[in-house]
Amino acid sequence: MGASNWGMIWTAVMPLAVILYYFFRKKYKDQRVSSTMFWQERMKELKASPYLKKLQHHLLFYLQLAALLFCVLGLLGPFSESETLAGNNFIFVVDTSATMLAGSPTHFEKQQEEMKKLAAQAGGKPVTIVTTGASPEVVVRNEQDQRVLERAIDQLEVRYEKAEMEQTILFADTLAANESTVIHIFTDSLDRAVLANKTGQRYQVHGFNESLRNVSIEQFGLSETEAGARGIVQLVNNSEDPLQATVRLSAGNIEKTAEVELEPSMELLVPFEELPNEKLWQATVEVEDDYAADNTMATYLAPPGNAVVIDSSLHELIASGFRSTDLEVHLAESVQLEPDSALPLVTNQSELLDGTAPVLLIGRNDEKAFEVAGEIEAQAHPLFTYASLEDVYVSQLYPPFEGFETIASIDGHPFIQVSPEGDIAVLTDIQLTDWPLYPSFPLFLWSAMDSLSGDAAFLGFFQPNEHRSVSLASDTGEWEIFKDGTYLYSYIEGSGPFISPSEPGVYEVIGEQETRNMIVQLANEEKTLGAGSSYAMGLATTAQDTVRFSFVPYIIVLILLLVAVEWEVYRRGIATR
Structure with a gap:
């Protein structure tokens, strides 16, 4: 509270003059007194409280005095001050990485309270909330309703994945309307170097400088x-x-x-x-x-699956296809291939199927090929989750293996088979097909290595919210994800990449007739706590502005109301005379 025009305090003499006027003005009133004794009693009563009697019988005096007092107050210019966020538009970048769970209460809970406080100080200006991660998400955009903002802030959750702060800030920059937009970053710590070269926007970082045990x-x-x-x-x-x-x-x-x-x-x-x-x-x-x-x-405890040994006598397109999947490729002569190797083998030597090493057989060295014609018919199998065989042309096939499961055929002849031990046989040579010209070829090779080198009961290691292509196939096309016996959500084959859960831990992926385990692990970056601080960068000079709210308009309305009441009292007084 304050006054902007203390020089007008001298106007306080006006209501004082009115009071003096009412106190000392003479007003005679005829009154009959029956006897001298009663006259003396009447005079004693008037002398006991003369001023109070005068005030009690003058409503116009009270109204005029109140109007004058409010006039004096209005001339002084009373106001109140409150803090509001600097800027005309605000973007809240919220760190949802795992390290925000440090402390008690957690850093995330503290930042939620800070966000609510700043949202209240926004004064109805638009606020956008963005969460961090590999794929930043806009929670609300240009929202001005404080209740909606508080509800959105309460519903924010830690997603455990890496913050990817630089990427998120670049995304937030694209949402900025103009230079009056201020980007508030709510995190535990942020290196100033991330914002060092950003001069086009105003940034306010809200961090923590406490050192925690971990x-x-x-x-x-x-x-x-x-x-x-x-x-x-x-x-x-x-x-x-x-x-x-x-x-x-x-x-x-x-x-x-x-x-x-x-x-x-x-x-x-x-x-x-x-x-x-x-x-x-x-x-x-x-x-x-x-x-x-x-x-x-x-x-x-699963065998390594990042390397493969390829028979050098096979077509070079096979090695190129495996290299495109980021596998470590080892070329070896046919006589150097070991049937008991720990790494998967890619060859056309059928006798290696009798060994313990997992084998991807492409062609056969013990049979002659015969001509075929027709479209490929593929069954539902994890190998074809991402590798479609539509439009692939095959001119010749080799005879099939007895006791193997046929998962793809051409005109009734087996094209791709799977042995009871899990080995995979592609019954054609690469030069007898145009398959390498299609994107499905390296995808099939990747699925084949995933099947040969992995464990059928283990889906793999994932990071929180990781998007990845996985080899899952079932008759229903639906897989349910559980943790500790509690259902979380379902994954539908073909609906897009598989998205891992956000919270680290061991999960079960359950299909119609198969159950596989998966492990979600924190990134190493989320295992180190850093002490930061709060600071401003870019065009930002102050985080808050002071705004004055004047009471003069309300005082003027009140004065006009008093004048109207005073006029009505005066009008009624004249009418009753």
């Missing part, structure tokens, strides 16, 4: 040994204090523990020997820190 599981791996499985858990103490922790490994009803002590900024490898032959294990570190999202990590 112990994280950086890596957790399993390997097979002669005495059983061996597990190694890598711990990192990102704190300035020494901490004691308990490392716990579990698989079903099996549990192993180890007590460790971590010095500040210490990395420690915790080995576990002679573990039972279980595939799926989970490591947990029990420690009193301020960030729990990186205290758990799961892994699966």
Whole structure:
């Protein structure tokens, strides 16, 4: 509260003059008194409260005095001040990465309260809310209703994936209406270098400078040994204090523990020997820190699937197709291929099907091809989830294998078969088809390697909200995702890429007749807490402006109302005379 024109305080003499006028003006009134005794009593009463009597019988006096007092107040120019956000348009960039769950209450909860406070100070100006991630999302756009903004802020959730702040800020820049738009970034910490070269917009970063205690599981791996499985858990103490922790490994009803002590900024490898032959294990570190999202990590004991050995006698388009899928390709002579290799083999030597190595057979070296004509008929199978065989031309086929399942055929003749052990046989040579000219060819090779090198019960490792092509096929075309027995959502084949859940953990992907496990893991960037600060960059000078709200318009209305009432009182007084 304040007044903008204190020089007009002298006008306070006007209501004082009116009071003096009413006090000392003479007004005679005829009154009959029956006797001298009553006259004396009457005079005593008037002398006891002369001024009060005068005031009680003059309503016009009260109204005039009130009007004059409000006039004096209006001339002083009273006002109130409040803070409002600087700018005419606002964009809230909200960090939804896992590190926002640090602290108690969490950084995310604190930022939600800060966003509500700033939304209230926006004063009805449009606000846009954008969440971070690989695919930034607009929650609300140019919203002016404060209740809608508060409801949208309350519904925000941490999505655990990397913030990808630079990408999100570039996206927010495209939403800015003009130079009066201010971008508020709500995060835990943001390096000033990210905004160093951005001078076209105004940025206000809201961060935290507190140092929190954190112990994280950086890596957790399993390997097979002669005495059983061996597990190694890598711990990192990102704190300035020494901490004691308990490392716990579990698989079903099996549990192993180890007590460790971590010095500040210490990395420690915790080995576990002679573990039972279980595939799926989970490591947990029990420690009193301020960030729990990186205290758990799961892994699966599966053979490596990032390399393949190709028979050098095959057409070079096969090696080119595998290289396009980012696999490590090893070329070997036909006589050098080992039937007991740990890596998948790609060859035309049928005798290698008897070995333990997984084999993708393309053609046959023990049979002669025969001519065929017709379209390819493919059955529902994970190998064809993304590799359509429409319009592919095949001129010749080799005889099929007995006891193999036929998953694609031409004119009733088997084209692609799968052995009971999971080996895949493509019964033609690459030079006898135009398949390499189609995008489905490298996709089929990728699906084949995923099938040969992977575990049929394990879908793979994912990061939160990761979009990926996966080999899933069922009769119904629908897969349900569960965690700890609770249904989460469904994935429909062909509806787009598979999107992993946002929260880290072990999940079950259940089809009509098949159940596969998948593991969602935090990115390593989300296992380190950083202390930041709040600052302004770009064209931003102040985060808030001070706005004055004048009471003069309301005082003028009140004065006019008093004048109207005063006139009505005066009119009625004249009418009753």
